[in-house]
Amino acid sequence: MKNELFDALDQLEKEKGISKDMLIDAIEAALITAYKKNFGSSQNVKVIINRDNGSVKVYSRKEVVENVENDLFEISLEEAKKIDPNYEIADIIEEEVTPRNFGRIAAQTAKQVVVQRIREAERSVIFQEYANRESEIVTGIIQRISKGTVYINLGRIEALLLPNEQIQGEIYKQGSRIKTYIVEVKKTTKGPQIQVSRTHPGLVKRLFELEVPEIHDGIVEIKGISREAGSRTKIAVYSADINIDPVGACVGQRGVRVQNIVDELKGEKIDIIKWDKDPAIFISNSLSPSKVLKVEINDENEKSALVVVPDYQLSLAIGKEGQNARLAAKLTGWKIDIKSESQYKGE
Incomplete structure (x- = not known):
């Protein structure tokens, strides 16, 4: 078995990085199971593959005891001393019990172990490759x-x-x-x-990073995303460079950048919002495309605010089934109460 097996193990160690010694240890462990299965043995055995000549030998192992309770695992001190007078209690006696046709079984088992370990190694490589790509976009x-x-x-x-x-x-x-x-x-x-x-907000974030060089380069920063997949997304962007319009950079010339993302998301509407450290301005921006007349911060600790919009813009500010207001609240992290101008003045 030497040439075929050891040549294969050397090759695997070079190409796959699988340790030759670890493979031999695994084959030896598998051969113990194969021996017990094929020869109906329940005794305690070990298998040794000679690293020099490739020979495979099976040894039974018995502990030297005063009184034998199980002769598959134990041998009396009296019997042990017949083998070698130097044996003492608790010593382990090993005796070769290699069956005559064990070489064929050993070769088959070695092949199975090697194939299994190759598969495991390849799976491990793939796992590591993709584990490092969590939160990224893949095309398939x-x-x-x-x-x-x-x-x-x-x-x-x-x-x-x-x-x-x-x-x-x-x-x-x-x-x-x-x-x-x-x-x-x-x-x-x-x-x-x-x-x-396809529904995760991270998909939109990564699409913008791919489509907008200013985001990829860190000139424009994505501050937050709220999304109802397939329907509408709001994305808040910011640039520390006063010469850069973060919204314009994301929209692109003639809207081509954002349109590419909308096409990838099969028509999902995208509102690009300018982020502002002033919560009132950020809340006002977040309700786009609606116009906002006034934002009153009710409670900074509770993060609640009142927004006043023109009467004709109330339904637009709230959105169909409350979607625009809901996404704005999620984007800003504020509870937003929206009122029309006449409602506000009538209080």
């Missing part, structure tokens, strides 16, 4: 759809787009390319499992 090809879950081929591994991470109403077609956001990379018995999302 939709492989199949089963029971609502979309399986996406990323090249060396499949990613899972679960139903609760899918944009409602979005159609996924087998063979089409898709961008997703890596939510979690988990180790499982079947190897690494990558869970991705």
